[in-house]
Amino acid sequence: MFIELKPSQKFVLLIEYYIKSAIFRIFCVMRILCYYVFLYLQVSYGCMKIRNLLINNKYIISSYVRTMLQMVCGSARSPSSEEESQWLVGSGGGPASSSGGAVSATGERSLTIRGGLYTEEMTTQPTNANAAGANAASADSAEHDLIDSTADATLLAQFHEEAISQAGVGYFQVLAALCTGLSLAADTVEFFVVPYILPSAEVELCIEDNEKGWLSNITLMGLALGGLFWGGLGDRIGRRRSLLSAMSVHALFSGVATFMPTYGTFMCARFCSAIGVGGSLPLAFAYLAECCPRLSRSRWIGLLVAAGALGGVYAALLAWVVVPTTGEMVVLENKEHFSAWHRFLLLCWLPALCSTVGLIFLPESPRYLVEAGRDVEAMMVYQKIYKKNNSRKGATGAQYQLSELELPTKRPRGLAPPSPTNHTSVLADIIYSIEMFWNSFLELFISPHLRVTVVLIIIWSTVSFGLYGLMVWCPEYLKLLRATEYKTHTKLISGEEYNGQTFNGSLENCQYKDSIFLNCKFTKMVFSHVDFDNCTFRSVEFSNIKSSKTHFTDSVIMHSKFVDTDLSAQVFTRCKLQNNTELSLSGPCPTLDLDYNIYIEEALHGHLVAQLAFVPAAALAGLALAVLQRPKVIGISLFFSSITALCLILVDTNSSAVLGFEGGFIAVFAIAWTSLTLVTVESFPTHLRCTGFGFVAGVIRLCGLIGTTTYKTLVGAPLVAPALLTALPLLVASVATFKLPHTHTVFFVTSYKVTYPKLRTEVTEKPSRTLGYGLSTRF
Secondary structure (H helix, E strand, O other): OOOOOOHHHHHHHHHHHHHHHHHHHHHHHHHHHHHHHHHHHHHHHHHHHHHHHHHHOHHHHHHHHHHHHHHHHOOOOOOOHHHHHHHHHOOOOOOOOOOOOOOOOOOOOEEEEOOEEEEOOOOOOOOHHHHHHHHHHHHHHHHHHHHHHHHHHHHHHHHHHHHHHHHOOOHHHHHHHHHHHHHHHHHHHHHHHHHHHHHHHHHHHOOOHHHHHHHHHHHHHHHHHHHHHHHHHHHHHOHHHHHHHHHHHHHHHHHHHHOOOOHHHHHHHHHHHHHHHOOHHHHHHHHHHHOOOHHHHHHHHHHHHHHHHHHHHHHHHHHHHHOOOOHHHHHHHOOOOOOHHHHHHHHHOHHHHHHHHHHHOOOOOHHHHHHOOOHHHHHHHHHHHHHHHOHHHHHHHOOOOOOOOOOOOOOOOOOOOOOHHHOOOHHHHHHHHHHHHHHHHHHOOOOOOHHHHHHHHHHHHHHHHHHHHHHHHHHHHHHHHHHHHHHHOOEEEEOOEEEOOEEEEEEEEEEEEOOEEEOOEEEEEEEEEEEEEOOEEEOOEEEEEEEEOOEEEOOEEEOOEEEEEOOOHHHEEOOEEEOOEEEOOOOOOOOOOOOOOOOHHHHHHHHHHHHHHHHHHHHHHHHHOOOOOHHHHHHHHHHHHHHHHHHHHHOOOOHHHHHHHHHHHHHHHHHHHHHHHHHHHHHOOHHHHHHHHHHHHHHHHHHHHHHHHHHHOOOOOOOHHHHHHHHHHHHHHHHHHHHOOOOOOOOOOOOOOOOEOOEOOOOOOOOOOOOOOOOHHHO
8 A cells, every 4th residue: 555645755854864864874974084193193103102112112222223233333332331221210310300300220211200219220239328318309399389289279269269359240150050951951951851751752763661760760870971071171171161061062962852763763862962962060050160250159059049040941831832741642643754753852952042042152160261371361350240230330440459369370279181291192182181071070089079079979879869759759649640530530441332323532431241233334533441241243344443442352353444543463362363354453562562552641740740849949049048158947847848848748649639749848958959059169279179169060860860770660559658768768867967078168368468460459358267177278
């Protein structure tokens, strides 16, 4: 049977074919390029090793060559013993040293690097006395470096606070909050789109039951990897640059996922998209926090958290308008080439696209630039912020008068990329970057960062486990209540006989038992949850039938015709089939029995209530944190959240009570989430801020993955199980908050004098205050 396509359909199919062919060819070319690039890197690395070997052993090689020439020609002069001894032990009688402090030993060649000894190959060890002296010098140097680093970090933090405070708060912070807020909204949308598109994607992509959960799981895995990767990169190349790269990757693969025709390609695109947007969590908060003065930082962080929740509201409202809300609409709408769930994904792509475009016009974080030693660029950013915030004052009022500190010439931990003079190949630079990337994560687990890292991991893991779990459990429980109610309304038809009757429209939630159908027609119908038990069909025509959860059991079907139906062999159980005709037996997924009862409205209600409760609570928490201590707010909020979680036992089977519980719990819980986000940003020093937050973000996503998987298994369990599983971890987290640093305190140096080119203003003496934990100097 051939189907004549319309010209528009032919055109669309032709365009789709060319696009797929182009993508396939691009992938082939990229694969070949990657192969040759890798081959080039291997060859260049091998050549570099050979070159270094020749350079390091040039005296030995030249000596061998001269000896061979002397033996052959008799004219080459062999090197004198003085030259050899001078090369081996240096001109001063000891080994050659690159940084002073020669170490005497017989037959050695050593290099002293930053007070430590690096002994080259084919040498003996130095004498004990000189080695001890070198070690003592190394220890003294390390101690002085540590003292200088602490002083420099304090000086840089104070400089940034003075500069950003004088730049003010206004239009620039609004733009920065808008762009970073859109990136966080895209992060939330990435997680919440899965339950909205799953019913439609299940029909079109033929997703089996064991594959459904992987759509959300692969998203959380990608978000976790993205947080780790982009967070570490943010401390190496800059917050804004990393965030722009992350959102560009997300926007690219999010757009590609919209047009993927199969489950495998769709999963790959979604995974890459999640990796990209996973960097928004550590980078967006770090960027905006470093662009705001201390006194207003908590307000802007609260607005950012609320912006992320607004992304969930946007996705829910958009799904309500675009995505089919009933199974029958899903089946009928699936006939379109570019169905509704594709259009929904395309509209969900807008926050990422807008964020990417906006980030192009934003400058780099001035705090990062100061830390990286790029002082001139930092000054230009401060002036740009001041100019944006004072644009209404005219030319006379928009002059930036900064009282600057004398910045140290060195940085405690340089954030700039490695010097190209230290590495002679691309592969060496890659290896060096990987080592620096790995060392940044290792630095989180050594003193003085070990304590705060462990405490934050404990709190965030318990908090994210409960939040992500309940965000999945509440909609699923609402679906269970709806399905239970649906089954109680099943219509039972028993002992009826139909002769020559035509059925059309839809047949839903009914059971035919001991019934007879003679010369009947079922045409252009949708069967949803229909059972035929011990029924007889003679000369019955089934044409243009779409079925869901439809079964024929212990029935007799004789001399009947099946035309354009999806009634495959799996729907007939212990049936007697005789002399039947099948013409164009078709279905979107012949091996799957798709359920058209999607209950998407329950998911929409659950997500909307949660996100709408999150928005005002996060904004108000940001205002309160300007005057309240962060650890106390977190502890109290988590304690009351734990008590609120126990109220889950009282909701029973009332849908309104479930929604009320969810809204109340999220409103209390959002205060702790916002406060904990602010503490995480403030608890790590500048050179580890994105790395630390990125590692914590990875923990949040992985624990969220465990929480969603665990809570899905508790949907049909007694309510006491999810209640206790939520309350107990939150109680543990509330106790752990006593170990959090008091990041609301600020360090002031007693007095300082500032000098900077073109600006010669002295800063008056500042009063000193005692640090609660000492971590606030990291800004």
